[in-house]
Amino acid sequence: MKGHITCTVCPVGCKIFISDESGEIVIEGNRCERGYEYAMNEVVRPKRTLPTSVKVIGGSLPLVSVKSSKPIDRKRIIDIMKKIKSITVKAPVRIGDVVAEDIDGEGTSLIATRNVKEVHEK
């Protein structure tokens, strides 16, 4: 493997050169440590933060937006999404609440990224 990748850690989008052809992994062009870690993961096992939403019962919105507490294995995202679809939570939900624990068997949880108020049906 040899070539440029675009870092997706932040919107700056550094063009990082990676190569593992000499038997050693070479990473150049990242402007921060997180970029180095990203490039290293891209070679070994690509990971992504997963932002999505979860159904809410009795809330001011039908969904609460959530994200994974840390990047998860890219290959497993579709399977994990199926699991997330079956989750429902009760309002109220506060930003930062843990909505589901250990969604990937590696201790990654789902964290609420907004507040959803409780509403009482009339």
Add this chain to the structure above:
Amino acid sequence: MKSHETDILVIGGGAAGMAASLSASKQNKHVTLLERENDTGGVLNQCVHNGFGVQFYQEELTGPEFSTRLHGEMSEQNVEVICESYVRNLDVHEKIAEIFSPQGAYTIKAKSVVLATGARERPFGALLIPGERPSGIFPAGLAQRFVNLENHLPGKKAIILGSGDIGLIMARRLHLEGMKVIGVVERLPYAGGLTRNVVQCLDDFEIPLYLSHTIIEVRGSPRLEAVKMVKVDDSLNPIDGTEKWIEVDTLILSAGLIPHVEDFADEGALDHVNKGFIVSNTGETVYSGIFAAGNNVAIYDLVDYVAAEGWIAGKNAALYAEGNLDKTRHLEIRRGKNVNVLVPNKVTTEEHLRIYLRLKEPIDEGKIIINELGIEKEFKYGVPSEMLQLTVNKKKLSELLHDKDNVTVEVIS
């Protein structure tokens, strides 16, 4: 009609409006913020993906997190937020706004105003695509609202026209929610959105990107059944014999955003390339005491830029309200070679100068040159979809600009 007074009136409660309200209120001013929805946040509320705030908060956040944080900071200040309100008319000289809200119709007279009205999506009708007019055709932002806020999927099988950031984000979102996404169609030979979004939204999930392709016909009644895709040549004209019907029930449009200016300005207040308000580096428009910030000035790449510009406009609106924004000379900022979108259009020495520009053509290696300010800034891999940005300290501005008449920004390779 009842009339109220405030120091600073902010119109629009998205990222720019919230940041403007926050910075203006920190100058001990009374701020009134008008928002048409039932909550502040604007488009951030439906942008559930991450990637926001890296510059403004030095932390990666999702849209709702960015919005909740700004809202929290705002509620610690003296900001009066009026939701579900519309501005029917704004007298830009007297600074009197006519308002409709659940509290009735009334006017607010302000000492200064910040317009933070954001942008609209370019609709299907503006694309002049022949064929039937079935249901199943959605601007990407509307589809995003359905999926992320209202819990409705727009269909089963989608194709996306236009590779702007919202289109790329929606390709991934619809795919993850279980829709079949055939691909993203882009008439230019390069993607319209950030490279990181091409990587993490399309490449990650093996969603095809059809560059130099477009859609020239839609078919179906009452629901969309198929679209006709075609290759285009260098002049963007369809190439005969390359037409292909693709069966889909959903067409998502990511065909660009248009600054929302029409209710507040006549032609003389607008920049013909940015299609938004002409502003100086303080955020002031051509009307004295009327400021503008965010996507109604130009379509920005990042909410971080929008919030930063809102912050500056709010601060200067507060200075204006105090009578402390000196009436110094404005120098015109002109476009030189290979410069398309350019913000701001004028510069004063009252504020630092933050320049945002978009290239007309992609270049591998280039330099931004501003001779009047002695600036040469090198960059690599410049593409029109990614804004270039540079900042000049106001001290340097006063030293260098006192004997100049205008400033030209150009890009050379």
